[in-house]
Amino acid sequence: MSDENKVELDLSDLDRLVGQEVVYAELWEPCNATDIRRWAMAMDNPNPIHWDQEFAKNSKFGGIVAPQSFAVCMDYGHGCHPAGVGKIPGSHLIFGGEEWWFYGNRIKPGDKLTQKRRFDGYDLKETSFAGPTVFQRGDTEHRNQHGQLVARERATSIRYLREEANKRAVHGKERATPRRWTKEELKEIHQIRHEWLMSNREGKTPLFEDVQVGDKLPRKVIGPHSVVTFVTEYRAFTQNMWGSWRWNVPEGKYDPATEDAGFAEDMTYDHEARKVDPRMGDGLYHGPSSGHVNLEKAENIGMGGMYGYGASMNAWHLDYIAYWAGHDGFIWHSNTQFRSPAFEGDITYIDGEVVEKIEKSSFGCPVVKVKVRMTTQDGETILTGTAEVELAQ
Template identity: 45%
Template sequence: MNDKTLDCSDIDRFLGKPIQPGRTREPIAGNDIRRWVQGMHYPNRLHYDDGFAAEGRYSRIVAPLSFPVACDDGHGTAPACVGLIPNSHLIFGGDEWWFHGPRIFAGDRIHNERIPLDYVVKDTKFAGPTCFQRGDNFYYNDRGDKIATQRSTSIRYRADLAREMGGSKDPQDDPEWTDDELRALEDRKFEWIKSLHDLGHGKRWWDDVKVGDKLPTRVIGPHSIASFTTEWRAYLFTIWCGVIRRTDLDMEALGFTDDFAGKEQDPVLELENPEMTDGAYIGPSRGHLFPRWARRIGMPRAYGYGASMGAWILDYFAGWAGEWGSLLHTNCSYRGPALCGDISIMDGSVTDKLIDEQGRAVIKADFKMKNQLGATMATATAEIELPKR
């Protein structure tokens, strides 16, 4: 293609029509939950320590609110990635979540109903004409309980234009951290972990929260190819035959460039040569773990997963609310990736408190994630129900 257009017309025929569901192959195991919180850097003992969890609200280990996306077969982006866009690639743009009350425990089977919603094309400095596409995910357990709704936004763009326009302006070399700086980072991380310990099984009362209160700072990183790989393997679909595969997924039919149109998640090839279907090595996901491939799609070096960034945000709010609080709704926008060698610094504050029309004691909060240079990586808002005295 010599012009600078982005043909999205094929998307129209998919809008409003359900696509194949995402389905776990086996019941969720306790170690699936433990592997998830370990991969997401979320040391909340409620989700991995049997003894601690047994003394709490649920009397057993419960999955964190971020866990539904681990049960999907594509980070929740499947309904936001339908239709042919020639010579394109995809990154995550954001997620909006609604939580309906039921929680996930070991023994549950999870499935995800999915419907493409809409799209809009905007001009960006990153890649020129860019498609912002949305789709809805509805997560259920095997008893028919609706657990969560996720409205996912994907960003689809022409990789050649991203390279031509310079893509990300970040340097290609990882930043260097001294031993003293790394030790200081570990201290900062532990301050947030201690805030989880301090709350323990206690209740964060709505009555005690004030508008303007600051939430504890959370730090993750420095990110590395090792940490990104650990995140990748926490998603059940990255395990060979870990989920029931879709039969309607074709990367070439989506218009992915040749370098990234491998047979990732192909259910037939998976049985013959699963390494060819493993997105860590071949296919559209390999840009996360290999700098060479990252640069092919406009990224300067290896970079993290948008769905993981979303999980960090959900865990941040839910960890502050505690096990007696309920995260009702979040709206998250991803502005820039977690690049290899960088750190992610998360801060939030209470912006409002109210009793809603259902009589729930609710606080509203906002959120910002930045890297060590002050560049904004993500923003979010949340509504959280807290217990009232």
């Protein structure tokens, strides 16, 4: 490409924010059991300790307990906001991956998490999707009402120029026509899902000594994905309920999260207008998430068709491993990279394998390392990830 046609990103606004604490916002209320149930339903996580009152009461938890993936639901912005501050004119943002560290404190009804967020920095790379692309990192620390550390997350966003992504059309117009599944195919999908559901419904935890490198986890399937599933997922994130959060910017502090990020006007929150009409700050009706369920907007940002959420994919990853690990299992660390969204009409297969046993880990206990891969019905990889998991001794 000649210099005169070279595509460049204006990153000057990002440079001034690197290393700063950002995004001062918090949810108003503690979570309740129905918040947890709604999350489990949206993520298609039928583990009964997260929704079945009688089953959970008779378990070691003594009642409903949240999945580890629920920490992201108790956050404003599910980790993406500190990875998306700063204005890049003509840009849009999608989620690129998440790394989580957990600290042994499970979330139960009545808990309230508060966050501390920081913009870590960014890398500029060339991608086939959009040419010059920014991979921006944001850190979030989650503590409960007792001041106990629950989790830390490092999120990676992918920021790119809308116009360049549309020129390249990596996600083509065929995405606008979702696949239709026959009754026979849907029956097979349901059977795979049911077999996975029954694989550890009682929550038994494997013994560390019995698990071997090369062991395969039962296959799970999620989907077919649709506008219904995308909206169900979106509305399970507490921050997306009208009036569920507030800005809590300390006096004398500046919060770049309220500023123009360079998105298209119809893909930008209108924080003033939302004070009267909450749809204008809703994200789904109007704002950066509306492309997930609006075909025209999806095509305008280079996505080709309606698509799902990276934060949901990471939750699928955590929930899948936690189901296999049982009630006494615990995920101490997880790392995922998103290769492609889950598009409307597709299904997602989730497969896992034990790739390492670590007798002496940095978490103070033996752990097994599980590798996870998510694929479509056509074998396309949409997520790769790993997790270090404590099992029974």
